[in-house]
Each structure stands twice: as C-alpha cells, then as structure tokens.
Amino acid sequence: MNVIEIRNLTKNFGEKQALAGLNMTVPVGSIYGFIGENGSGKSTTEKIICGLIHPTSGQVKLFDRDYKDADVRAEVGVLIESPGCFANLTVWNNLMLQATNLSIKNREDEVRKVLTMVRMEGSAGNKYKNCSLGMKQRIGIAMALLGNPKLLVLDEPINGLDADGMRIMREILTGLSKSGTTVLVSSHILGELEKIATHYGIIRGGKMIVEMTAEQLEKSCPTFVAIQTKDNAKTKAVLSKKYSKVLIDEQDESLRVYDAKTPQEVVEYLYQNNIIVNQLKTDKIGLEEYYINLMSNKEVK
C-alpha cells in the first residue's frame, strides 16, 4: 500500500507553472527523501499534500483516500517551513494548544512524550520567541508528532540544526520509520538525507525525474579508485591508455578511475610506468554527487 499517491499533479500560480504533471509514490513505512533545486516544486507539492493550497489539476491520495478527507488529515503531522507557534506563549502552551486542536485525550502526557522525543523537556517553560532556530525546528517536529501521526511531512526539518540536533533528528525519524510511520522529508542537506532515507524522489521543473529506493541508488552509484600522484595530468594521460573512464575530481583534483577491477591493479600499472602513488583509496559516489550529476545531465552510470 502507498501512503501518498500523486498522479499528473499541476499547479499554476498565475502564468507561472510550479508543477507540471508530477507523479509521486510514497510507500508505507518509508522515509522518502524529496530532493530538488530551489523553485523546483518541492514545497508546492508538500503544501498540496498538506491541504494548504489547491492543485490546478491532478489527483492526490493519502492512504488510498482523498487527501482532503478530515479523518485522514487527522493522521498527518506537518512541519512546513517553520512551526506555526504563538511567539508570546511558552513551548508547552503552544504544544498544548495544538494537542487541544487535535482533540487528543491525554494532552499533558502526549506533550511531555513529544518533548522528550525531541530532547526539549527542559525548555518547555521557555517562550517560543526566545528559542533558537534549532530549538524552533525541534518544536516544529514535536508539534508534528502530536497525536502519533501515520504520515509525517517535513519541509527542510534539519535546517538550522547543529550536529547534535541533526543526530537527534536522524534517531527520531529512523525510530518512527521502524514503528511504521511514513516520513516525507525534503532537504538540501543530502549527506544527512542519505543516512536515513529508504526512498528518493528527485524533482525538477515541477516534474518527478527519478524515483528510486536506497538500494537502487546504491547500485546506480559506481565505485572508483581515487589516487593522488605528483603530476596528476601526466598520470591521467598514462591511465587513459589502459582505462576508458578516468576523471579528475574537481574538488580535490585527485584522479578517479572508474573501470579498474582492483586498486592494486592501478598501482601496479602506474609502478610499471614509473609513477609513484602518494594516496590511494576506493570510494563510491554518494547521493549528493549522484544528484549533482543528474542535475547537470552528466553521465552517472
């Protein structure tokens, strides 16, 4: 069963088309990493899923039911941009208000539980306006977790979080996923997303260009041998005689050999050609590089 199913979704803001026939499938229990450039349509999609804006056309289903169904909506926890809190009220009171609004029975226990989950139990008495950006993000997560939702929609939840905050967020989301909650999370911090996501969707120009599982991404990301020598340009010329795919990494200017069978094979070949290897390691391209290559239409595989 799919928690979110979107078919041919379009959204126009005046003459500007934000979504151009988007299709999206989020399986139950997954952590779905929703990736795209700024203005690609991520937030628009999430706002439609959350019922904040209306689609121009297309179909959106949550749990096989219409996304506007109030019963279904009660099972969706949301953090879009920033949490909707009253600045002059305390963290506790803001959460209590949301719990009241959700008609949660044991409100105090529930608020205490979500505050503990986001490690904010010591800050419950702070006024919202006095909280740091990272704390506000965690409050937003806590608010989204109220009522034990079956689907969480999180827009850039790790923005503004410190290293510890990111770790806590990882633990929360993976824990929720294990207990069966489905999480749709968008983020530009792909390194973090890669650590938790089980599925990915990459959006560009209002269209989904790739949907895949973490396993499929793993297979799509080739391994390579990275080497550093005294003269990388000369080394590249030598390696290119034997290997068809030798590239120079733009960041650290190391050489990458994609079609070597083993690292030893490369070292031996260079030794035979009187080139001494200073550094050598095997590595794999990650989500970030996969995404950058995809966006710049470079060959990935």
Added chain:
Amino acid sequence: MEKANNLKFDASTFVKRIKGMLSVDFYRLFHTPLFYIFIAIAAIIPAMIIGTTGMQGSETGALFTNVWQAIAVEKPLYVIENIGQYANMNMVFIFGGIMVSIFIGHDYKSGYVKQLFTTHSKKQDYIISKTLVCAFAMACMCLAYLLATILAGLFVGLSFSVNAGSLICALLGKLFMSLGWASLYVFLNIIFRKRFWISIASSFFFGTGILIIGAAAILGNSAILNIFLYGSSVYACLSSNFVSVLVCLVVSVAWSVIYGFLGTYILNKSDVY
C-alpha cells in the same frame, strides 16, 4: 510495521473538531493582552465622552442629559442629526472590528492557520469558531461599556430615569448584534487575510456603517434599513420592545449564516497559506 498495516482512522466529527478549535480560540482570547486592551478601550469610551462633555460648565456643553443616551439613541434614527446620536454603544462594534482583525491577523502572522488546516480542521470550523469567540469578546466589550457608562454617569451626576423594559431590550438587541458584526469582520478578514492593514481599514470602514448611513441619506429614516447590521444596531434603541430584540436576533443570525457561507466558500476555493 504494526501501525502501517493498521490503517484505521478515527472519525473526525464536527463536535470533536469545533470543541478543540473553540477551546484554543478561547484560550488565546483570555491569555493574550489583546482582549483586555479592547475591554479597557470599550470602558474608556463612555467614561471619556460622559466625563468630558457631561460635567457642569463643560466647554463643549452637555452631550447627554440622561446617562442611557450613551447606550443607545432614543428613537431609531438612521440619519444622524448630531454627534451625540452616534456616540453610543454602537462604537463598540467599530473597535470590535479592529480587535477581530488583530485576532485573525495573528493567526496568519504566526503561521497558526498552517498548523490548523494541515490537520483535520475544516474551513467552516474555523469560520464558526472565530465568529463565536469574537462575538463573545464584543459582547464582553458591550458589558464593559455599560458598566463604565453607569460609573461615569454616577460620577458626573446625570439622570438615570428610563423605561427599564426598553433599556433591557436595547441592551439585549445590541448584545445579539455582536454575533452579526463579528461574522462581518471575520468575513472581511478572510478576504484580506494576507493584507493585515487592509483588513483593519475595511473593518473600520464597514464598522462605522458608512454605507448604510449613505443609503439612509437617500432612503431617509426607513425601517427597511433594519435588515442591515448597522440598521438593526440603531434599531436597538431606548424605545425598543420585544420585536426589536427579535429583529436584532434574526438579522444577526441571518447575516452570520450568510457571511459564514461566503467565508467558507472563499477559504475552500483559495490557497490558505
């Protein structure tokens, strides 16, 4: 994966939703300074008017000879002959409009509506809850105005003679009108929800009853104007009877239903945030 496979949804009933929303709105009303500031404003208005114009030897002359003139006009005069006929409890509804604008504006400024409409809340619940809470707040302002009028009248020494039955009918009529006025302001603030200052200006504009006063200038003192909010507010006067109360109640409920439907329609058809 127990929860994932157990996809049963609790029924989200209207009573459950509205109860939650009303609780939140009343909590906000009582726990933010806004409500108390406007209660104070409602109390200051008659105190200022009676205090500055009612005293013996006042340079501006006595605006009122009887304290209850500060509550309502003696006869339903839609075309005002002097400023004294305007300076009564109807002014509460003008300031009430500003209060509603700030109350609803804060929902949007804080992003609370985003939190609200992403859950089980429906647009109609929002309109109903806001209308009821704001009507309650305006009724409280009316009572504060009444209390301050009595105290100021005692202080200045104005006459308190009145037909008690008519006074009670006038007061009930104005209290009922709080609902109609609140629904108008909620509706205006739904239209201008993303433009805070325009919503305040529109509330003030409609609250002063400028349109109906303009119509009255053409139609004269016609009872047909009672079908409008301002007309009914004027109709709740010191010569009121049971029929006046009934008219105020019916008009107020009718307009709140109309504005409620229109407001819900607009919210349903437009992007919320």
